[in-house]
Amino acid sequence: MDRLSSALSGPAPDADACRLGFIGAGRLAAALALALQRAGRPVGRVASRRHASAVAMARVLGPGCRAVDPQAVADDCDLVFITTPDAVIAEVAQGIAWRAGQWVVHCSGATPVSVLQPARQAGAAVGGFHPMQAFGADARAAADSLSGCTVAIESADPALQTVLWRLAARLGCQGIDLPPDARVRYHASGGYASQHVHALLADAVRLWQSWGATEQQAMDALLPLLRGTVASIAHSGVAAGMPGPVSRGDIGTVRQHRQALMALDPAMARLYDQLGARGVALARQAGRLDDAQAQAMLRLLEPPPPSA
Ligand SMILES: NC(=O)c1ccc[n+]([C@@H]2O[C@H](COP(=O)([O-])OP(=O)(O)OC[C@H]3O[C@@H](n4cnc5c(N)ncnc54)[C@H](OP(=O)(O)O)[C@@H]3O)[C@@H](O)[C@H]2O)c1
Incomplete structure (x- = not known):
């Protein structure tokens, strides 16, 4: 029972x-x-x-x-x-x-x-x-x-x-x-589904503002995307439902994203890399990237530290 x-x-x-x-x-x-x-x-x-x-x-x-x-x-x-x-x-x-x-x-x-x-x-x-x-x-x-x-x-x-x-x-x-x-790990998990989403959206809004768009314009574009993302996760699961260039193995687009973010804010680019690397693991789990694609993507997202 x-x-x-x-x-x-x-x-x-x-x-x-x-x-x-x-x-x-x-x-x-x-x-x-x-x-x-x-x-x-x-x-x-x-x-x-x-x-x-x-x-x-x-x-x-x-x-x-x-x-x-x-x-x-x-x-x-x-x-x-x-x-x-x-x-x-x-x-x-x-x-x-x-x-x-x-x-x-x-x-x-x-x-x-x-x-x-x-x-x-x-x-x-x-x-x-x-x-x-x-x-x-x-x-x-x-x-x-x-x-x-x-x-x-x-x-x-x-x-x-x-x-x-x-x-x-x-x-x-x-x-x-x-x-x-x-308790503490349980509570931290909630941060990933709520608080951190706010922090990520704030970065996304900054990207829109970098070419002069308003926060309202950014949110008008991003909220439907966020709703679609939540619906896709609920329908297909965390790994299988993941969209985007990392899961497609679209390495040229990911390279361009990193360059644009690095020029704007290197800290934003570092977070993009870390999240992207986790995305590679999910895309592997969903069978969307083969080993060679995953390794190439990780070489881009996790470059070795410069030698001293
Ligand atoms: N909000 C959420 O989304 C959420 C979700 C899950 C769990 N929780 C938990 O729920 C609890 C409350 O969070 P909350 O978001 O509701 O906080 P909140 O909106 O800040 O409300 C806390 C209330 O407690 C009163 N208060 C503060 N010190 C007090 C004291 N010494 N004696 C009596 N009352 C006092 C506050 O004072 P005033 O009388 O000055 O108004 C306020 O009304 C927390 O343990 C939080 O972790 C919150």
Whole structure:
């Protein structure tokens, strides 16, 4: 039986009845709380560093949610999500008088669950619930984006694990077990599919600006390409779906790209080379380059360092 089936078939430790609260009224909290509410699990209490942030989030959630101070969230709720920036989760957990039997969870990808030790020492069960998604400032759009994404769940407490798996299922998310020693690598993987894409697009926009085009013109051209790329990856996979001159073995075009980038910004050219070399490995994997083509491409992209 898989983890979700066993969570759904096992005893339900008040998974559907526990009172939910949030400490930290930011982007993730607004998205998650709204999605939980839509899924029939309303959030009753919210606190934040600035009371105004908690009030604003409670207003979005409606009359059933009250903005209170952090201790009142802990006092009035069975399951408390600490949704502050990663750097202050430990400090927030330390500053609250928790009670035995309570559930305390953070939503950080990279932060160990052990930062919730103060809650554990008070007899609470602790865990991690990290949705692999990027949430923007529009709470409703962010809540929409939760369905279908993966949520990494970690807890040593079987009852809390069951509750978190059930909540993930209610949200239409795919739960995964995350071993404690994998958190940082797991979180770094998200950077490749999100943050680094922004950095790469910023470089692409700079190329357009180098001949006087605007950022808007660049994005009008590049966003349809990005959407097509994502669709191709989803349809054909990372290796087989890869387009471009590296995967075609079009070495003359790659040489021209490198020369143009070197003239503009050598650091950009170095990154192009490194990404291109990884592309060679993918094209080999997809059977699109033979050994000779791959070696020729790598000689261009990974030239030996000049001898001293
Ligand atoms: N955003 C995402 O895409 C995303 C995705 C997955 C996971 N996460 C995780 O979710 C957590 C929150 O991230 P976020 O993006 O939502 O951050 P955020 O938008 O910056 O919100 C953090 C909130 O916490 C409040 N806060 C700061 N210090 C506090 C304190 N000492 N006590 C109480 N509240 C405090 C903030 O203060 P004010 O009261 O001043 O507003 C703010 O409203 C992080 O652990 C992050 O790793 C985020």
